[in-house]
Amino acid sequence: MTRQTRMFSQIPPRRAVAVLTLGLFGLVSMMGLLQVGPQPTPETVRAEGRIIDRVEIQGLRTVDEAYLQTVIRIQPGTPWRREEITAAVARLAETGKFEGNPYAEAREEDGKLVCVFVVQERPFVTEVTILGNEKFKTDELMKDIDLSVGSPISEFLLNQAKQVVERKYREAGYYHVAVDVDEGALRDEQRVIIRIAEGPRVKVRKILFEGNASFTPRRLREQIETTTYIWLLRTGAFDDETAQRDAAALKKYYVDRGYLNAQVGYRIDLAENQGDLTVTFQIDEGQQHLIKSIEYVGNRVYDNDRVSSIMTRTNVGKPIDADILKEDREKLVAAYGQEGYIYTEVTTTHVFDEEDGYVNLTIDVKEREQYRFGRVEVRGNRNTKDKVIRRELRFFPEELYNTTATKDAENRLVESRLFSEATITPQGELPGVRDALVEVAEAQTTTVLFGVGVTSNNGLVGSVTIENRNFDLFDWPRTAGQLFRGRAFKGAGQTLRLQLEPGTEVSRGRIDFREPYLLDQEIGLGLGAYVFERSREEYDEERLGFYTSLDRRFREGILKGWAAEAAFRFEYIDIGSVDWLAADEIKDDAGDSWLTSIKPSLVRDTTDSAWLPSKGYRFKTSYEQAGAMGGDYSFGKLMVEHDHYFTLHKDTFDRKHILHLGATGGQIFGDAPVFERFYGGGIGSIRGFEFRGISPRAGLRDDRVGGDFMLVTTAEYSFPIMGKVLRGVAFTDMGTVEDDFGMSDWRASVGIGARLYIKYFGPIPLAFDLAFPVTKNSDDDTQVFSFSFGTTF
Numbered sequence: 001m002t003r004q005t006r007m008f009s010q011i012p013p014r015r016a017v018a019v020l021t022l023g024l025f026g027l028v029s030m031m032g033l034l035q036v037g038p039q040p041t042p043e044t045v046r047a048e049g050r051i052i053d054r055v056e057i058q059g060l061r062t063v064d065e066a067y068l069q070t071v072i073r074i075q076p077g078t079p080w081r082r083e084e085i086t087a088a089v090a091r092l093a094e095t096g097k098f099e100g101n102p103y104a105e106a107r108e109e110d111g112k113l114v115c116v117f118v119v120q121e122r123p124f125v126t127e128v129t130i131l132g133n134e135k136f137k138t139d140e141l142m143k144d145i146d147l148s149v150g151s152p153i154s155e156f157l158l159n160q161a162k163q164v165v166e167r168k169y170r171e172a173g174y175y176h177v178a179v180d181v182d183e184g185a186l187r188d189e190q191r192v193i194i195r196i197a198e199g200p201r202v203k204v205r206k207i208l209f210e211g212n213a214s215f216t217p218r219r220l221r222e223q224i225e226t227t228t229y230i231w232l233l234r235t236g237a238f239d240d241e242t243a244q245r246d247a248a249a250l251k252k253y254y255v256d257r258g259y260l261n262a263q264v265g266y267r268i269d270l271a272e273n274q275g276d277l278t279v280t281f282q283i284d285e286g287q288q289h290l291i292k293s294i295e296y297v298g299n300r301v302y303d304n305d306r307v308s309s310i311m312t313r314t315n316v317g318k319p320i321d322a323d324i325l326k327e328d329r330e331k332l333v334a335a336y337g338q339e340g341y342i343y344t345e346v347t348t349t350h351v352f353d354e355e356d357g358y359v360n361l362t363i364d365v366k367e368r369e370q371y372r373f374g375r376v377e378v379r380g381n382r383n384t385k386d387k388v389i390r391r392e393l394r395f396f397p398e399e400l401y402n403t404t405a406t407k408d409a410e411n412r413l414v415e416s417r418l419f420s421e422a423t424i425t426p427q428g429e430l431p432g433v434r435d436a437l438v439e440v441a442e443a444q445t446t447t448v449l450f451g452v453g454v455t456s457n458n459g460l461v462g463s464v465t466i467e468n469r470n471f472d473l474f475d476w477p478r479t480a481g482q483l484f485r486g487r488a489f490k491g492a493g494q495t496l497r498l499q500l501e502p503g504t505e506v507s508r509g510r511i512d513f514r515e516p517y518l519l520d521q522e523i524g525l526g527l528g529a530y531v532f533e534r535s536r537e538e539y540d541e542e543r544l545g546f547y548t549s550l551d552r553r554f555r556e557g558i559l560k561g562w563a564a565e566a567a568f569r570f571e572y573i574d575i576g577s578v579d580w581l582a583a584d585e586i587k588d589d590a591g592d593s594w595l596t597s598i599k600p601s602l603v604r605d606t607t608d609s610a611w612l613p614s615k616g617y618r619f620k621t622s623y624e625q626a627g628a629m630g631g632d633y634s635f636g637k638l639m640v641e642h643d644h645y646f647t648l649h650k651d652t653f654d655r656k657h658i659l660h661l662g663a664t665g666g667q668i669f670g671d672a673p674v675f676e677r678f679y680g681g682g683i684g685s686i687r688g689f690e691f692r693g694i695s696p697r698a699g700l701r702d703d704r705v706g707g708d709f710m711l712v713t714t715a716e717y718s719f720p721i722m723g724k725v726l727r728g729v730a731f732t733d734m735g736t737v738e739d740d741f742g743m744s745d746w747r748a749s750v751g752i753g754a755r756l757y758i759k760y761f762g763p764i765p766l767a768f769d770l771a772f773p774v775t776k777n778s779d780d781d782t783q784v785f786s787f788s789f790g791t792t793f
Contacts, residue, residue, distance in 0.1 A: 047080040047106035050113045059119040063097055071095060074115055080106065089117070096152065097122055123153040123190050132196035135172060141165060147192055158192070165196065173237040175202040176274065200275045203229035203236040211283035214259070222651040223253045226279055233722070238268065238277050249652070250281060256322030260352075260359075261286035288319050291350075292358035298365040301341065307363065310335050320350055320359055332365070337403030340370040342426055342434065371401040374428060374435040381440055384418060384470060388493040389438060391517055392416065393424075394555070401426065401434055409438075415610055418470050418493060419443055445470035446486065464500045471496040473513075493517070507533045524551040526567075536692075538586050538703045539578045541675055545571035565601040568629070570594075573675065583699025589673040593632040599624035607645060611764070614656045617644040626676070635670030648717075655720035662716075667741060668708040677706025678737050680747070683786050685712055686733040688749030688771030693781030696739045702779055707737040718755070727755040733771070748775040 055074050057065055072088040085104045092102040098119045107114045128147050130138050142148075145161040162179045169177035176199030185191040207228055209217050224246035229236025247264045254262035263284040270277055294316060296304045311328035318324075329346045336344035345366045350359040374397060378389050392412045395405045406424040413422035421441040426434035449465045472492035477483040489496075495514045501507060510530035518525045526549040534541045551565035571594070578590045599622055606616035620641045627634030643662040650656050666678055682691030695704035712735035721728050734748040751771030758766065767788045776782065 047113055048082060050080050052076055052078055052080055052115045053109075053112035055115045055117075057117045057119065059121065061121050062124065063121055068092065068095075068117075072117060080113065080115065085115070092117065092119060125149055125151045125153055125190060125192050127189075127191040129191065129193045130196065131193065132198065135174065135198055136168065141168070144168060145194075153186065153190060153192075158186075161192075161194065165194065167239075169196075169198065170239045171237055173201045173203060173235055174198050175238050175277070176200060200273070202238055202270070202275055202277050204238050204279055205229060205236070205271075205276045206278040208278060208280040209283060210280055211285060214257075214285055214288070215253075220250060220253070220281070223249045224281075225249075238279065243268075243279060247281060250283065253652075254283070254285060258288040258290070258319035258321055259285050260289050260320075287357045289352075289357055289359050291316050291318055291320050291361050292353045292355065293360045295360070295362045296365070297362060298367065301336070301339065301367055302365075307332060307365070311363070314361070314363075320361065334404055336367065338400075338405075340372060340400035340402070341367050342371055342401050342403050343368040369432065371426070371432055371434045373397050373399050373401050374430065374433040376436045376438065377427075378438045378440070381442060383442060383491050384440075384493065385472075385491045387520065388418070388470075388491070389413065389440060391520070393436075393438065395436070401436075406436065411608075413440060416493070417443060418445055442470075446490070462502045465497070466499075467495070467497045469495050471513075473515075505535055518550075522553040522555065524553075524565075525549070526551075535577075538582055539590070540576045542574040542576070543571055545569060561604055561606065563603045563605075565599075565603065567599045567601070569597045569599070570629075571596070573673075575675065581700055583697075583701075583703040583705055585674050585698055585705040586703060589675065593673070594630070595626055595633050595676075596629040596631040597624050597626040598628045612658075613643075613645045613660075614647045614658045615645055617642065626672070633671075633673055633676070635668055635672040635676070637666065637668050637672070637676070639666045640664070651720065653720075653723075655724065657720070658718040660714070660716040660718065663711070663713045665712075666710045672706075672708065674705050677708065678710035679704065679706050680710065680712060680735055680737040681781070682783075683767070683769070683788055686735050686747055686749060687731070687751055687769050687786055688733065688773040688782060688784065689747065689776070690781035690783040693783065694735075694737050694747055694777075696737065697779055707739055709736075709738045709741045711735050711743065721754070725757050727757070727765075729753045729755060729769070731769075731771075745777050746775055747773065747777070747780065749773045 052074065054076055055069070055072070057068055057072075060068075071091050073091075074084065074088050089102050089104055092098065099122050100120055102117060102119045105116045105118060107116055125147060126149060128142070128149065130141055133141060144164050146164075147157060147161050151157065158181055162181065165179045166177055169179075176197075178197040178199070180195050182191070182193035182195065185193045204226060205228060207217075207221060207224075207226060209220055212220060225242050226238065226246050227234045227236060243266050247266050251262055251264040254264070263286070265282045267280050267282065268277055269280065291314070294308075294314070296307055299307050302310070310332050312331075313324045314328045325348050329348065332346050333344055336342075345368075347364045347366075348361060349364070350361045352358075353360050373395060376390070376393065376395075376397065378386050381389060393405075393409045395402060395409070410422045410424055413419050419440045420443040421439075423439050425437050425439075427437045428435045446468045447465070449463065449467075468490065470490050470492070471494040472490055473494060475489050475491060477488035482488045493516060495512070495516075497510075497512045499511075500509045508530065510528060512528040513526070515525040517523070526547070528548075529546045530543070532541075532543040532545075547567060547569045549565055549567040551563055553563045554560055573593050573595060575586075575590045575593075578586055601620060601622035603618075603620045605618045607613035607618055608615050618641070620639070622639045624637040624639075626636070641662075641664045643660065646659045646661075648657045648659050668677065679692035680686050680694030681689030682693070685691075686694060692704060696707045697703060698705045712733065714731060714733045716729055716731040718727055718729050720726075730752050732748065732750045734746065736743050736746050738745065749771045751769055753767065753769035753771075755765040755767055769786045770784060771786065772784060773780070773782050
């Protein structure tokens with residue numbers, strides 16, 4: 001023990017605390033670290049309690065003294081009170097009009113006490129001028145900067161104004177911009193003169209990567225915000241802050257894929273014209289780390305083998321990949337969620353192994369309690385009946401709570417297009433039971449559209465459409481007011497659609513009704529009537545028809561996931577304006593006729609979306625027998641369709657790269673009329689050929705008469721271009737249409753296209769395709785560009 005310590009130990013505890021406190025207080029006071037109000041002067045001390053004769057404020061130049069008198073609230077004739085003077089000084093400081101700290105003095109004049117407040121005014125802006133700006137108007141820049149006449153002059157506000165202007169210019173591509181404030185005018189006259197040297201506009205022409213041995217430049221470009229210049233589409237502006245974020249994003253991309261020591265920087269190279277710029281990201285990948293061991297912690301319901309069988313992509317000897325770990329964690333959480341463990345959490349951590357290039361992985365499972373469904377409560381359905389929502393849930397009280405089932409129900413509710421949003425959340429506090437709260441936001445289900453559309457298949461078409469996707473055939477209005485206010489015929493989830501489409505080549509009108517749950521069963525009923533007119537090169541075709549259909553969806557048993565349908569068709573057909581040189585097959589079908597048919601179908605659909613599927617498949621097979629219920633024709637038509645979708649890659653912005661493989665085949669048995677045979681070409685068939693441009697031909701003019709066998713295949717790669725609005729496609733279509741079963745005249749095309757999604761137009765995109773026939777017949781009709789779009793107004 002030191003001597004000093006012994007000295008303090010000899011002082012009684014209470015006195016020691018007092019001595020220590022006074023010592024620290026004195027030390028802090030000497031250092032100027034403790035200040036309570038204004039520092040008392042001898043005059044201040046002598047003034048305490050005396051009557052104030054006069055109040056003065058010194059140092060004012062522009063601030064109104066009468067205003068400040070209302071702030072300080074010290075009046076002549078009142079006694080001097082140190083606490084009141086201190087409060088007045090604090091109020092002066094809070095006005096923000098003074099630099100430093102205002103203070104108060106007590107002065108003796110002719111034996112009378114004068115209270116003097118001393119201040120130093122902040123300088124205020126007398127004028128704001130912007131010079132040198134050609135790209136942006138002065139008014140536009142003034143809106144962005146926080147400076148105006150009367151604003152206090154401060155380094156912070158001036159620097160902020162400069163940064164705002166620089167940022168605005170750099171975002172527009174003016175990388176060399178320089179912004180300065182005239183110091184002389186500011187000091188002498190309080191005038192803020194901002195001088196801008198814009199410099200040339202810089203465009204990023206190239207983005208390069210150095211050191212990227214493991215990932216392609218295309219994959220790396222998907223991770224960054226900096227883009228190259230494309231006229232009308234992208235400015236190609238360069239910004240250092242964005243480039244820094246890009247370097248960080250690239251580093252994260254590498255680290256997430258096991259390159260734990262990766263480093264990323266960048267450099268810029270300007271062309272001689274100072275306007276074209278190349279950005280090069282310099283990458284030091286380092287070594288990719290592999291998983292040496294996996295330890296499972298906290299899993300009691302599933303043993304290690306079961307967890308490993310669920311997290312199939314996380315294995316010893318594989319790279320440690322953040323995306324794979326996330327995917328496997330979600331799969332494990334979903335597996336627990338299917339068994340009622342709805343609050344399970346799975347986390348992963350890794351530590352570096354002693355052996356270089358390896359990590360040891362720990363998978364920590366917090367299983368928590370198991371739950372069953374309690375009550376199911378539905379909210380948000382103002383117009384839709386409860387049963388319309390509940391029939392899409394497919395889970396019931398007392399079953400094990402299943403989070404996969406609730407997510408599937410949310411998707412079904414949104415896919416029904418009756419609801420714009422649907423969420424199902426567990427509620428309650430009872431042990432082992434959680435109620436399911438179903439909250440929906442009803443979508444706009446009644447639409448009246450007037451529009452015009454154009455396709456390369458059908459020409460110019462006008463459109464008048466009235467549709468109610470939440471129709472109720474039995475909800476009749478009790479008053480005329482209910483009908484006109486839209487409070488009738490709604491809420492049962494039925495669909496009623498009326499459509500009239502007059503056009504230059506095709507005109508049609510139809511009415512369709514569908515009940516998806518007939519008698520509250522998994523049975524759908526469809527009814528419809530239609531009229532159709534089309535002018536073809538070989539003849540004019542008119543149809544008047546009626547159809548009805550019944551379909552059954554299977555949720556259990558050997559046919560689980562399948563749907564069966566039976567459709568009945570009744571048509572009156574008129575083939576007219578047949579030229580005397582037309583082929584005999586066309587002449588044979590000229591005039592009036594009747595056609596009836598029965599068509600059973602079997603369908604299975606596992607896709608994740610009806611509009612932009614990214615995984616799963618659709619399979620449909622059908623056989624239509626014409627003449628089964630009478631009519632002028634007797635033939636059979638067998639169809640098989642299959643479309644499969646794969647997600648190849650998902651980028652940083654959750655946009656998907658999708659591969660679609662499809663095939664459609666058909667065979668006619670018997671003597672079918674020309675208007676029921678197969679034709680190929682156009683959108684939905686083999687692009688690069690005209691609509692119905694692929695067909696067996698007959699007659700003196702080689703008229704298209706259709707075939708009895710058809711096979712069309714497609715492979716299409718779809719990828720994002722701009723946000724979720726614009727996608728690109730690259731495709732190849734192949735197939736044939738023959739007189740009978742065979743593939744003697746094979747056609748093929750390759751092409752590229754674009755899909756533009758406009759929310760106002762609904763989920764169907766505007767499609768533009770360029771396709772080039774690779775293999776064709778000499779009498780085929782080709783068409784390089786095909787398009788399909790519509791608009792409403």
